[in-house]
Amino acid sequence: MGRWQPGARERLEQAALDLFLEQGFTETTVPQITARAGLTTRTFFRHFADKREVLFAGEELVPERVARLMAEAPPSLGPMELITEGLAPTAAEIFEGRGLDYLLRRRAAIDAEPALHERELRKFSLMSEALEQGFRDRGVDDLTAQLAAEIAVTTFRIAVTRWLNQHGDPDLPATINQTLAAMRHLTNTPST
Amino acid sequence: MGRWQPGARERLEQAALDLFLEQGFTETTVPQITARAGLTTRTFFRHFADKREVLFAGEELVPERVARLMAEAPPSLGPMELITEGLAPTAAEIFEGRGLDYLLRRRAAIDAEPALHERELRKFSLMSEALEQGFRDRGVDDLTAQLAAEIAVTTFRIAVTRWLNQHGDPDLPATINQTLAAMRHLTNTPST
DNA sequence: TCAGTCATGGCACGTCGTGTCATCACTATC
DNA sequence: GATAGTGATGACACGACGTGCCATGACTGA
Numbered sequence A, B: 001m002g003r004w005q006p007g008a009r010e011r012l013e014q015a016a017l018d019l020f021l022e023q024g025f026t027e028t029t030v031p032q033i034t035a036r037a038g039l040t041t042r043t044f045f046r047h048f049a050d051k052r053e054v055l056f057a058g059e060e061l062v063p064e065r066v067a068r069l070m071a072e073a074p075p076s077l078g079p080m081e082l083i084t085e086g087l088a089p090t091a092a093e094i095f096e097g098r099g100l101d102y103l104l105r106r107r108a109a110i111d112a113e114p115a116l117h118e119r120e121l122r123k124f125s126l127m128s129e130a131l132e133q134g135f136r137d138r139g140v141d142d143l144t145a146q147l148a149a150e151i152a153v154t155t156f157r158i159a160v161t162r163w164l165n166q167h168g169d170p171d172l173p174a175t176i177n178q179t180l181a182a183m184r185h186l187t188n189t190p191s192t
Numbered sequence C: 001t002c003a004g005t006c007a008t009g010g011c012a013c014g015t016c017g018t019g020t021c022a023t024c025a026c027t028a029t030c
Numbered sequence D: 001g002a003t004a005g006t007g008a009t010g011a012c013a014c015g016a017c018g019t020g021c022c023a024t025g026a027c028t029g030a
Helices: A010-024 A030-037 A042-048 A057-073 A079-092 A099-109 A114-137 A142-165 A172-188 B008-023 B032-035 B041-046 B059-072 B080-094 B100-111 B115-135 B142-165 B171-190
Strands: none
Touching: A010 A030, A010 A042, A010 A099, A030 A042, A030 A079, A030 A114, A057 A079, A057 A114, A079 A142, A079 B171, A099 A114, A099 A142, A114 A142, A114 B115, A142 A172, A142 B142, A142 B171, A172 B008, A172 B080, A172 B142, A172 B171, B008 B032, B008 B041, B032 B041, B059 B080, B059 B115, B059 B171, B080 B171, B100 B142, B115 B142, B142 B171
């Protein structure tokens, strides 16, 4: 790094997001992205597996991060307790460093393109699998582990959406706790 | 229909599933599928939007079906009551006509290919959106509607997976009710 | 008999994503 | 300070995907 401008990956992410918002995902070609970033098409695919991945790079680290946090939690905590205690701080950690403005622009691009939404769902699915394994490692039975993992991810996903829709007004941990409370209320009161 | 062999769509689905299982999704080309079905490549894309869709055709009807069933349910039922009452029979209706053997083969193909799993997640997401709208139409507030929809779809998805893993042993409605019970138990007992 | 409809065939074409080799700055070692 | 190694990038070819467009031919209805 010196012969080439540093931060090629970041330049590609920036150019791609800009172009997706300007003219749409489908209408944006990889050569357009690389031209704006001052690189070639081949280099794009060295950094990202495919055109969609440019908006999700780095998220493959989240599952292992989640696994580590779960392993560090007190073994005495049951699944729902762990979610109640750990989901909010973990979510805050995941989004550290990313500005709200970036997250909103990224959200807009994903919402406008089903193919990108599809990829995002896969990322959440991988996160759920990591959580499920984490619960099993804590001695939780298979079905409960799977259910707890899905509840955690679903709560996380809904809370983040609401948080972004409100432009970050109540902060993310607060929104997560509100969402968790609503989830508890819903499942505990059949006649609601 | 007479000049051409009838059931072109079904032949394509059959050939595609067979080939995916024989040699993998990526290794299977669309011309291979159409050759086995006695058709041309162009015809494949008239029936299916893309290569993955050949395993999910017809599922776009599920959301409107769900919407209809929700509208017909007694308005007095709350979200969780509706799920408890309606999920099992609805699931049974969705799978009517599809043999267990077909479902198992389809499951194997999807599990072997992340791209297919991705598409399946999108189908569930669309189902969730339909449920969410259905709940809102019944007067449920936005957040509760979203949560209830996700809980219903998650339960459905997990139950179907377990049901297929057991080769259909306890029938699907029973498995769904077991899964729902486990979900209730999990969310109602913080110290589990 | 004839016009309309509709599923399919056939072809061209742009884009995606990969394999492969060349280039060249930086680094380590002697 | 010469030399070999490393690693990111450029350049090119290529197969597969997916679409636009027009032609074909069997069926339908007047």
